[in-house]
Amino acid sequence: MTVSDNNLSTLALAIKAWGRELGFAEIGIADVDLRHAEAGLRAWLDAGFHGEMDYMAAHGMKRARPAELVPGTVRVITARMNYLPREGAADWREAEERRARDPRQAMISIYARGRDYHKVLRARLQQLADKIRLEIGEFGYRVFTDSAPVMEEAIAEKSGIGWRGKHTLLLNREAGSMFFLGELFTDLPLPVDQPSEPHCGQCRACIDICPTQAILAPFKLDARRCISYLTIELKGAIPLELRPLIGNRVYGCDDCQVVCPWNKFAQRSTVPDFDVRNGLDNATMVELFAWEEGDFNQRLEGSPIRRIGHERWLRNLAVGLGNAAVQCPGDAAIVAGLSARLTHPSEMVREHVEWALAQHR
CATH class of the missing domain: 1.25.10 (Leucine-rich Repeat Variant)
Structure with missing residues (x-):
């Protein structure tokens, strides 16, 4: 369906408002030119830093070429959703550090203590697409929630959602890094948002805190040493030399996020899906x-x-x-x-x- 430029601008504003109604903290819009990210992706794959995550390499440079991944795509609508549970210690970072020091406690990444985010974001992004269709009629789109070869951080950075921190996660000045990302690839030529500027400065707290030194240098992560990879992605035995470094982190690792100064601004979720289940914050x-x-x-x-x-x-x-x-x-x-x-x-x-x-x- 053809939409005039004026109507596209109005539609972009409406999409952002609908996104907030659906529980998203922020919506950004980016074009599909990710050529600047291809060299880094190629070098990372060539170094084997993806380990057993074969899906990272299976699609080659398609990860940096949204229009090849979904033909006809000209824009990506990026949505972020905060996931800190609605209830918890006022100083959640101090609470996490305290629990990490208790050798009997099971440290499970905060994002995994509630409902599977894939299902939550996918359903709400589909609702967003449905709202757009009701407004303008049929249009081309595809929903992604960490479910395909999508360079989420690079796209989100272009859409103004945040910047890529030295730990490779996305950071936002108002919300730190405690949020999920999801995308709508679309054929609608919506007006794009201004890219984010980096604000990490000389800080290297995330690099220094990493228990396994998986962050080799700013923006350079060897996933094979990352505790999240070792406890979630790795299918076989955990390497002997890395076992003592894992401590009591039994599913994922939040150390680089807990220590990040920007996460003093982390926001609590507005949806119940990420509330703690099965007492996983104190097991x-x-x-x-x-x-x-x-x-x-x-x-x-x-x-x-x-x-x-x-x-x-x-x-x-x-x-x-x-x-x-x-x-x-x-x-x-x-x-x-x-x-x-x-x-x-x-x-x-x-x-x-x-x-x-x-x-x-």
Whole structure:
């Protein structure tokens, strides 16, 4: 459908208002020229920093070419949604640091404590598309929520949503980095927003805090060393040399976000979907390690954690329980919990349990 320039400007304003009504904190609009990002993407893939994430390389430079990914695309509507739970400690960063120091606590990334964000954002982006269609009639679009080879940060930066921090995550002056991103690729030639300027300055807090030193240099992340990769994406055994560095982080890692000065401005979510479920903000590793597969599947239904499966869940927890030996050597509850899994059907689980028990001797 053809829409006049004046109507496109009005439509862009309406899209942003509809986005706020749907729970998005901000909507930005960008063109599809990402040539500036291709060299960095190619170098990152050539270095093998993506590890086992073959999907990162499978589409080659399509990640930086939205119009090739979805023919006819001329604009990308970027939406961001805050995910800090609606309730929690006033100083959430201090609360996270305190829990991280407790060797018995299970540290689970904040984003994963509630409902799977893929489902939440996809549904609301579809509602946004439906509102546009009701306004102008049929148009070309496709919804993405971390579900295809999309360079989310580069697009969001162009759309004015934020800038890419030295940890490679997107930062926003009013909201830090505690938000999800989603996109609508569209054939509507909407007016674009001004790109964001970087505001990290000389700060390198995220680089210095990384437990595994996965951030090799500003904007250069070796995913193979990143705890989020090791506990979520990696399918096999966690490398021996990295296990002690993981500490009690059993699903993802928020260290680089907790320490970021911009996250003092992080905003709480306005939707209930990201409220904490199953007490995952205050659970012990022993407690979670006792979950049988049925418990895991039932309790984590609708959670992003369920995607890794019970076997990898136990693998991660075994590493954390082994690391607890540094401060709690020979802890009876930990040793008993680990010992109960020595005959687990999975060879990978058994190997990680044996390693963990060896730390307590």
